[in-house]
Amino acid sequence: MKRQYDDTFFYIAPSEPPPSRRPPIVEVGPIGWLRRNLFSSKINSLATIFTGVVILGFLYMVLSWSIRTAQWAVVYNNLRMLTSGTYDRRETWRLEVVAGALVFLTGLGLGIWARVARSVFIAVLVSLAVIIIVPIVSAYIPEPTIHILLRPSKTPPNFVFVGLAGQEVTVRLEPQTDPADVDAPLLGFVEQKSRVDWSTLARQVHDGKADLADYNMQFTLRVLDNRLRPLMTDEGPVQAVFDAENPGGTLTFTLPADDWYVLEVTRDDTSEPVGYAWLRIDNVEVFSSQEDLAQRRADRFGDPPEVDNALFAEEKAYRFEGARSFKQFLSLQLAPLFSRLAVPLLIGALLFVDGWVIGVLGKADKRVRRGALIGWALAFPFSIIVLRGFEGSRLLPLVDSGQWGGLLLTVLLTVVGITASFPIGVALALGRRSNLPVVKWTCTIFIETVRGVPLITVLFMAKLIVPFFWSALTDIDLTVRMMIGLTLFSAAYLAENVRGGLQIIPKGQIEAARALGLNPFLTTTLIVLPQALRAVIPAIVGQFISLFKDTSLVALVGLFELVGIVGLIVKGQPIYRPYQREAYIFVAIIYFVISYAMSDISRRLETSGAGSVRRL
Amino acid sequence: MAENQAEKQNAEEPIIICEEVNKWYGNFHVLKDVSLEVMPQEVVVIIGPSGSGKSTFIRCINRLEEHQEGHIIVDGIELSHDVRNIAAIRSEIGMVFQQFNLFPHLTVLDNITLAPRYVRRMPRRDAEEIALELLDRVGIPDQARKYPGQLSGGQQQRVAIARALAMQPKIMLFDEPTSALDPEMIKEVLDVMKELAETGMTMLVVTHEMGFAREVADRIVLFDEGRIVEMGTPEHFFTNPQHERTKLFLSQIL
Numbered sequence: 085m086k087r088q089y090d091d092t093f094f095y096i097a098p099s100e101p102p103p104s105r106r107p108p109i110v111e112v113g114p115i116g117w118l119r120r121n122l123f124s125s126k127i128n129s130l131a132t133i134f135t136g137v138v139i140l141g142f143l144y145m146v147l148s149w150s151i152r153t154a155q156w157a158v159v160y161n162n163l164r165m166l167t168s169g170t171y172d173r174r175e176t177w178r179l180e181v182v183a184g185a186l187v188f189l190t191g192l193g194l195g196i197w198a199r200v201a202r203s204v205f206i207a208v209l210v211s212l213a214v215i216i217i218v219p220i221v222s223a224y225i226p227e228p229t230i231h232i233l234l235r236p237s238k239t240p241p242n243f244v245f246v247g248l249a250g251q252e253v254t255v256r257l258e259p260q261t262d263p264a265d266v267d268a269p270l271l272g273f274v275e276q277k278s279r280v281d282w283s284t285l286a287r288q289v290h291d292g293k294a295d296l297a298d299y300n301m302q303f304t305l306r307v308l309d310n311r312l313r314p315l316m317t318d319e320g321p322v323q324a325v326f327d328a329e330n331p332g333g334t335l336t337f338t339l340p341a342d343d344w345y346v347l348e349v350t351r352d353d354t355s356e357p358v359g360y361a362w363l364r365i366d367n368v369e370v371f372s373s374q375e376d377l378a379q380r381r382a383d384r385f386g387d388p389p390e391v392d393n394a395l396f397a398e399e400k401a402y403r404f405e406g407a408r409s410f411k412q413f414l415s416l417q418l419a420p421l422f423s424r425l426a427v428p429l430l431i432g433a434l435l436f437v438d439g440w441v442i443g444v445l446g447k448a449d450k451r452v453r454r455g456a457l458i459g460w461a462l463a464f465p466f467s468i469i470v471l472r473g474f475e476g477s478r479l480l481p482l483v484d485s486g487q488w489g490g491l492l493l494t495v496l497l498t499v500v501g502i503t504a505s506f507p508i509g510v511a512l513a514l515g516r517r518s519n520l521p522v523v524k525w526t527c528t529i530f531i532e533t534v535r536g537v538p539l540i541t542v543l544f545m546a547k548l549i550v551p552f553f554w555s556a557l558t559d560i561d562l563t564v565r566m567m568i569g570l571t572l573f574s575a576a577y578l579a580e581n582v583r584g585g586l587q588i589i590p591k592g593q594i595e596a597a598r599a600l601g602l603n604p605f606l607t608t609t610l611i612v613l614p615q616a617l618r619a620v621i622p623a624i625v626g627q628f629i630s631l632f633k634d635t636s637l638v639a640l641v642g643l644f645e646l647v648g649i650v651g652l653i654v655k656g657q658p659i660y661r662p663y664q665r666e667a668y669i670f671v672a673i674i675y676f677v678i679s680y681a682m683s684d685i686s687r688r689l690e691t692s693g694a695g696s697v698r699r700l
Numbered sequence: 701m702a703e704n705q706a707e708k709q710n711a712e713e714p715i716i717i718c719e720e721v722n723k724w725y726g727n728f729h730v731l732k733d734v735s736l737e738v739m740p741q742e743v744v745v746i747i748g749p750s751g752s753g754k755s756t757f758i759r760c761i762n763r764l765e766e767h768q769e770g771h772i773i774v775d776g777i778e779l780s781h782d783v784r785n786i787a788a789i790r791s792e793i794g795m796v797f798q799q800f801n802l803f804p805h806l807t808v809l810d811n812i813t814l815a816p817r818y819v820r821r822m823p824r825r826d827a828e829e830i831a832l833e834l835l836d837r838v839g840i841p842d843q844a845r846k847y848p849g850q851l852s853g854g855q856q857q858r859v860a861i862a863r864a865l866a867m868q869p870k871i872m873l874f875d876e877p878t879s880a881l882d883p884e885m886i887k888e889v890l891d892v893m894k895e896l897a898e899t900g901m902t903m904l905v906v907t908h909e910m911g912f913a914r915e916v917a918d919r920i921v922l923f924d925e926g927r928i929v930e931m932g933t934p935e936h937f938f939t940n941p942q943h944e945r946t947k948l949f950l951s952q953i954l
Binding site: 590592593595596597598599600601602603606610611614615618 | 762764787790791793794795797799801802803804805814815818819863864867
């Protein structure tokens with residue numbers, strides 16, 4: 085039936101369109117976002133809750149382990165090894181000069197050509213502040229208790245420590261007579277051998293093979309200064325006698341000066357000693373075992389006193405037992421790390437800001453721009469020359485590249501790999517699309533061959549097989565051969581990424597360029613490549629990130645980069661063997677931070693300039 | 701039709717001479733014995749059904765396509781495999797495409813100044829001055845710093861015209877310049893082309909815009925199945941077509 089021409093058939097809109105209104109409140113803002121994204125349906129809500137629980141649980145486990153249990157001394161006592169490997173210790177200033185120059189140039193370049201996002205700026209500022217504040221604050225956090233087990237079979241130790249004027253130290257002697265004592269948790273530093281003996285004893289008590297009830301040991305505690313003279317107060321020497329009538333008790337004393345002290349423990353037994361007692365020392369710092377810091381300690385406190393049967397309040401003699409509190413985590417774990425990082429980072433930040441300010445102010449000045457370009461062009465040869473030095477030179481003695489390791493080597497392999505493989509990869513991609521069959525086949529065969537074998541075989545080839553075929557290459561040192569191997573490997577993958585970009589450039593672009601009279605070279609460099617490369621930025625940066633991570637494989641052919649150096653640290657210092665986990669986690673954090681920074685830069689590149697506009 | 705051309709021909713030589721041009725795509729014979737002479741300042745509109753070879757023909761004139769038989773002589777230079785000839789000819793011919801083909805990674809200003817700077821080696825400042833004048837001429841002086849993706853289709857096509865003009869060509873080729881545009885934007889592009897024709901530019905225009913052909917063309921050429929079917933003034937074409945194919949074509953589009 086045909087429709088009637090009633091009032092609803094015709095409609096003429098008012099001449100003004102209605103004003104735009106806001107969307108309903110539940111659809112926008114954080115609530116709207118939650119509704120739409122996390123709780124849009126029953127299944128989605130369940131998934132949200134389930135995933136949330138899993139993530140929170142995992143985070144709790146990781147954080148709780150890092151704060152309460154993990155021992156990060158392997159990291160903060162080996163920062164030099166981690167950053168530069170076996171690079172000559174006296175020459176590390178060269179590394180600092182290079183790093184400083186690069187940081188300055190980075191600041192300069194960013195100041196001239198880029199904008200530093202506010203979020204990045206704030207993040208860096210906050211991290212710097214934390215790194216500076218934590219060591220300062222942690223000075224006010226009380227030191228954990230030091231435990232030393234006094235046993236009948238051993239001569240009690242003379243405990244040697246450093247202290248500051250006015251520091252109040254408390255020493256407690258606690259005989260262990262109740263069988264339940266063996267199960268009481270220890271909290272704080274426990275002397276290594278005491279720890280072993282105590283757990284052996286605990287096992288024996290549980291098995292009924294040992295009894296704690298008898299205790300007859302007698303001790304005298306005295307405090308000596310650095311020349312082994314008894315510490316005197318107005319009431320006489322500082323000492324406590326723990327005899328048969330009062331087997332346990334406390335000795336509290338205040339230190340008169342910044343100096344070394346000795347807590348002398350003497351056995352006064354009248355008969356065969358029986359029993360066990362804990363000597364607990366509060367408010368004494370356990371100092372670092374790191375050699376670099378020993379010199380600083382000697383400068384401040386002088387040489388330690390020489391005393392028989394000495395037990396130093398030194399890190400490597402103790403192990404932290406029990407769950408640390410967050411405060412103890414700050415003062416024992418983070419503060420030592422941060423206090424070592426603070427000064428270099430602060431200097432780095434100052435250099436960066438210097439460069440940045442010069443860059444921002446001199447943006448319009450041709451000389452500043454040219455200076456920055458020249459600086460960057462010279463940065464690489466300068467770095468290599470300074471790091472390597474010359475044979476026989478006094479100022480810059482040769483440091484063979486075989487000694488370069490740690491983060492230095494990782495970064496070097498990555499930077500060389502990226503800068504060399506990028507042009508090669510682009511050339512291979514263009515070559516593979518060439519009209520000349522010989523060029524095309526050569527490139528294709530190279531790309532497919534390299535892509536068809538694992539990186540580790542390429543690296544072993546570079547190490548073993550290539551010099552075998554071509555003896556001239558044996559003289560090139562291993563580091564350079566690894567750089568070549570990584571570069572060629574990365575170039576082959578890069579070529580395929582770039583080729584993907586080249587393929588999406590519409591034919592019309594090339595025709596338009598040709599119609600304007602651009603020759604093939606200009607068409608490629610001005611029209612095709614800029615668009616093709618921009619289109620595949622994520623893939624290219626992805627390739628660079630995997631190159632960065634793949635540098636860890638050179639550890640397998642005998643170079644000590646970031647991963648390899650951990651093995652070397654543990655091998656050289658057996659006290660850190662139980663803490664490899666911490667070292668590898670720290671290395672993983674470094675890898676993550678750098679990789680994340682790279683992918684963040686890639687995202688910013690994608691959306692800069694013409695990338696902010698939708699494609700034609 | 702010869703009388704109507706008389707004033708323009710005078711003593712001048714044709715600027716484009718095509719003689720018996722033949723072209724194949726594989727076995728497919730796209731252009732069959734196409735001969736056409738274009739005088740300086742002449743506006744030739746080429747019409748015809750899809751696939752008739754009209755686009756291929758004008759793309760042969762600046763060597764985006766190669767012809768296999770016959771001769772094409774532009775401004776006294778014969779198109780051959782000689783690379784120098786091609787470069788010389790391309791810098792004298794501007795081309796505007798159906799899909800604009802602006803360079804999306806460059807700003808409007810850079811799109812226009814690119815060829816003068818890199819092909820003509822013109823200093824950046826001079827090239828930008830010319831570019832801004834051209835943008836003014838095509839009616840979008842305020843879009844210079846934008847990227848093509850931020851412009852409407854009509855604006856993009858006008859930038860494309862400005863880009864071609866920046867090389868100060870003697871000849872302009874238009875390959876269906878309004879076919880990819882929304883109806884509301886066609887007129888702004890046609891107006892620019894009309895203005896260009898009035899300044900005496902030699903133009904070859906492939907189009908379906910009959911209104912434009914009737915108003916601006918000195919001569920209309922109808923292509924069908926790779927050959928020229930009929931050629932004449934707009935008046936002749938629209939009032940007194942001779943060939944059956946022409947009559948059929950016009951009856952279908954008018």
